[in-house]
Amino acid sequence: MEPQLFKYIWKHSKKDQVRILFLVLASMPFYFLSLDLPKSIINKAVNSENFAGFNSTLPFMRFELPFGEEIFGRTVILFEGFDLSQLVLLLALCLSFLSLVLVNGVFKFVINTLKGRLGERMLRRLRYELADRILRFPVLHSRRIKQAEIATMIKDEVEPLGGFIGDSIVTPFFLGGQALTAMIFIMVQSFWLGLVAMSIVLVQAFVIPRLRKRILTLGRQRQVTARALAGRVSELVGGAVEIQAHDTSNYERAEISHRLGKIFKIRYEIYQRKFFVKFLNNLLAQITPFIFYLGGGYLVITGQFEIGTLVAVLAAYKDLPPPVKDLINWDQQRNDVQIKYEQVVEQFQPMGMIDPDKQVLEEGNNEVLKGDVVASSLTLIDESENKLLDGVSFSFGVNQRVAVVGNASSGKEYLGLLLANLVKSTSGSVKISNKSLEQLPSAITGRRLSYVGQDAYLFPLSVMDNLFYGLRNWMVNDSPHDTATKDEALRDRQEAARTGNTILNPMGEWVDYKSAGIDDPVQLVPRVTDVLRNVDLEEDVYRFGLSGIVDIESRPDIAESILGAREALKEHLKSIGAEDLVNAFDPESYNKNATLRENLLFGTPRNSDYAGDNLLAMPILREAVAEAELRDSIYNMGLSIARTMVELFTGLPPTHPFFEQFSFISADDLPEFDMIVKRADKSSFSDISISDREALMHLPFDYVEARHRLGLVTEEVEVKILTARKLLAEKLEERDPEAVEFYDPERFNSAASIQDNILFGRLAYGRAEAGETIGHVMTELLDDLGLRSDVIEVGLSYNVGVGGNRLSAVQRQKLALGRALIKKPDLLILNEAAAVMDSQSQNKLVPSIMEAQGEQGIVWTLQRAELSRHFQYIIVMQNGRIVESGTYNELNVEGKVLKSLIAAE
């Protein structure tokens, strides 16, 4: 990237800058005219002296050639104009004034818009270039940088550049022109006074930048410290577990405070210096009139100077300071953004950036890798001159199964990274089918090879999208546009091209299913299921599916089958005499295993206003409860609960685990409720205050009769609750029909999970092994009904969360393995990819992945040497060198390193 901001601006925006400059020049005459016109209105039209009588006229819009008299010796009239009477002239002049104001306004609007657009375009280009550079960082560099810092740079630090770029070239021209004009004016009036004014401006131009030098250095420090702060703040989040587990929060506070103190000092010093410069600036600007008054006055008094000239000089001088001041401000801003730019660009030039040509978009499938992988004297030296790999040479067939073993310092990890072309060797080379790996474009290394590291990253997408992430290599088809959006899409593409952005559409079709061996959409789920089985993730995805929600619009068939499963489950439970394990939802009866809230709403909320505690605040619920005459019952339930809680929990220490686990009332609120209960017991119902009543009435909504067993839901209360349920449903149907999906035995509930739809009720409390039994029965049933693949399909849309945090570490790694397998690579490189799993899972996984890889090759750097028995060829490493290689039988003998490594496990 250009090291100088101005070079960068000029390189990418000269045409636009020049265009704006011309527009500014074109606007000038109109601007000056509009300044001149008020004088004409007063002097010509309003002043009656010009008009001898009511009918006398003056010419309007008469144009004389400027300086005609000087050149030709007489006035040259270009246009005679119109002769107008006083009132008509006034009207004509005022209308001209109005139109000039309009023209000036339009100029200003157009110029500002153009400037804004220019700035935004440059900002887009800059951000894109920076992001593009991140994509080309060598991976070892990426590991070292702090994400928050690099994100702040792209997001915040370059932001002011956009505002400045539009003004970067136009402003100095414009202001410089203004200052120069004023200067010439003064010079014309009086050469010596002009010289005085000029020398003061020159002093300003000389001294101020010198004083600003320190400010610029401070500005640089301010930027670096603020960036470091962003990095530290993200560490507070990233290291939350460690900080709390080790009780180092006070140290962290001290650290942050120290940083803030440093930033404060820097910023304060900047303010001090900035305002001092301002003070000096103003002083210098005021010294000129001082000299004018004193010197000019003296000259006038002594008769060497006419008073009229002094007044004219002073009038001309009035126009000089504002543009000079603005120029100085502009210069400061320029320095500021120049620093920002330099500071940012510097961070985006690491050593060993990937050549952009290597990542050039390449369409069409690429050649299959064949032949041998040959490494010759590979050496890798890190920044601190450590030899991570030292003269490593080997050769094996691309389709072979190779294990690399060694302890943690053996350098095997780097060998894996080198083979995947993620790290470049310091010397030596890797060749695949006689081509140097470093010379191959990423379109081959990234597609024909597959790599999984120890701690693979997942994107916050669905399981399915993560699985196919490795096949988003190029846009297979653009998304279809109808005529309405077609033009818009075209404009977007042109705009992107103008700022050097890619024109590919991320909404287009990107996944190359053919590479995954899927030629037909019907093969998709079976193929995905196969891969999930290979990496032992099928059961997990199946469980995601059970708690997932079916999109009834796109899959009405699944919904239909699930409804069948609901019926079948009921039958099945009856046949094994276990129907008491589930308390089914029945619109006509109270469900003792569900909360009061659930019994009232009797459905799954689609709108979050009706979910959780939000429901209690909904007027619609209050109305229904009141109309069903349920208010008193709920109040009494609340009072009973409060009384019981006070009785049971008083005397327990507030930190006691029982509060968390069992209490309806938190330890902090217990004394308050103690008082409420005492007040309620003393006075009659009507005397209870509204706030007490509200507090008590909030308590029973989480009450489950079968679980809490306080005997609060009597038959009479049940009847009332059922009435309230009906009333609430009617009201919702009428006022907010989309808000809640009601429990209906005959219908699929599109807002509830598959599991809940099949169960259609609550597990009965207090039945031994209810959960396990139902789980088994449900799985069997779904298998029998052939719904397993449908459930898995629903599970595939499970979102894995940021960085895959909704999956366990093992699940994440398995999904990453699936992602690497599904693209059918010629060579699968696994860099301790199973290290996070227990040894039993590893034993199962290795043969399973081998089988899935079929005829294609695998290089697996193993955490456990013992697993190498599954491989055809074993490379044993120590301290960055290969110490032995061969088959398992050759190496697993006394005296060999492999034997000792296995023995050490």
Added chain:
Amino acid sequence: MSIEQEVEALKNIPLFTNIEPSRLKLMAFASERLIFKAGQELFHQGDAGDAAYIFIDGDADVIVDTDDGPLVVANFGKNEFVGEIAILCDVPRTATIKAKSELTTLKITKELFFNMVMDFPEMGVEVMRVLAHRIDKTTSQLTEARNAISEKS
């Protein structure tokens, strides 16, 4: 059955007779009521112990694995407290308990049991007393058995 009835049931258990009703109520509230069908096992001999059970209704067989197969050694009914040894001293279950009729129990988890004993030392003393009685009984049974054997020989 409501919590009050459970408290009544708890009061009838020797271990808890001397404990304040409000404490028993807390225990009942914090524990899970679990119903076993006839034939269902509460736990199996050799399992790790995580909970004790108080029988509120119904009865269960105590079964010990022997060389000749499972042997029913006792039948426990209402107000019996089982499984406390495994949660007190972390040994595997010494016998299998199998419901003979529909059996209603209160499941006292290890955590709950220790919480209660910690918070209400009088309960700990009561547990000690009951266990001491049991040792006394077992010792006298052992002596009897020894005498019987020596008489035989």
